[in-house]
Amino acid sequence: MNEGVEWALHSCLNLTWVDDGQAVTAAKLAAFYELPAAYLNKQLQALARAGILTSTSGPRGGFRLARRPEDITVMDVVAAIEGPEEAFRCEEILRQGPGGHEDVDYRTTCVISQSMRRAELAWRRELSRQTIADLKATVESRFPYTPDSTRSWFANLRT
Amino acid sequence: MNEGVEWALHSCLNLTWVDDGQAVTAAKLAAFYELPAAYLNKQLQALARAGILTSTSGPRGGFRLARRPEDITVMDVVAAIEGPEEAFRCEEILRQGPGGHEDVDYRTTCVISQSMRRAELAWRRELSRQTIADLKATVESRFPYTPDSTRSWFANLRT
DNA sequence: GCCAAGATACTCGGATAAGATCTGTCCGAGTGCCGATGG
């Protein structure tokens, strides 16, 4: 799984703590965790394409959340970075085997494909259950100072 | 996810249908689905290292199941091919952030890491629930002729 | 003092390399089988 998933999730969470309507540049989001700025920018572009963030060019530009945190699931972010296709992609090798038919959809009939798909659905369901707002609430209950310290860090950025 | 996972699962299933004590060569298992023999061999080696198969060199050699199908879970096969480490590997970028501590294990405290881990556990649990014997039973109930036709295919291999 | 036009600095966005992993291939080491050979 892409490293960018972790970066994207943390960046989305950080974006929930900046002042509303305030865009944050990829450079600032990257500096927060000392990440390569240009590469993080690439990941944020993917989030923008997926409709999770909105991007603004020019001075005072940057990224901000496109929807409310309650409406962004962890699955949305993962899918935006990793792509929509499943991790296990059934190549339907049964078709090449003896007795394989050309017109059968082995993605649905093959027992192995079904088993893998069932597991992946459980994974997706678990990721869809949690929203960015849930993560935010959990962090705030455990570390109450985080919102203020994060906001102020992005407000007066050092270096 | 590796293509080899699909190959390995199908091969394990096929091995449940050959006569007991009969070793099957990688070449035969590959020919069944028209797969590249040498590469499938590589995957089967991984299964052997994981203790799922036993391998025998020389004439009349090949691979056979090391344990009963009831004792081989789908997760075992996936882990043997993909490796034991998790798909989402938390790099603990919180440590690089402001307020990050050197001696904190963010793999367990970070909310994002927890969320991803929970989803992955659901995936693993689902894969561990199913054994090769379960797959075998399902196939046999849906396609009763499969065991015989598969066994005979491996017995008198054409081409 | 106010407005407008131009220059400017800033930011995203995509095009472009470097590295790592997956996919595929090849040949050598080891092993059991088969036949020849001698008793």
Next chain:
DNA sequence: CCATCGGCACTCGGACAGATCTTATCCGAGTATCTTGGC
């Protein structure tokens, strides 16, 4: 006829390339801001 020994064909196992994806970097297009000049 039987046992033994040597050659041999077969199979796995790991070493060796090619392809694809991930990671990282750089520069150009567009834009809001600021400056400067004119009225």
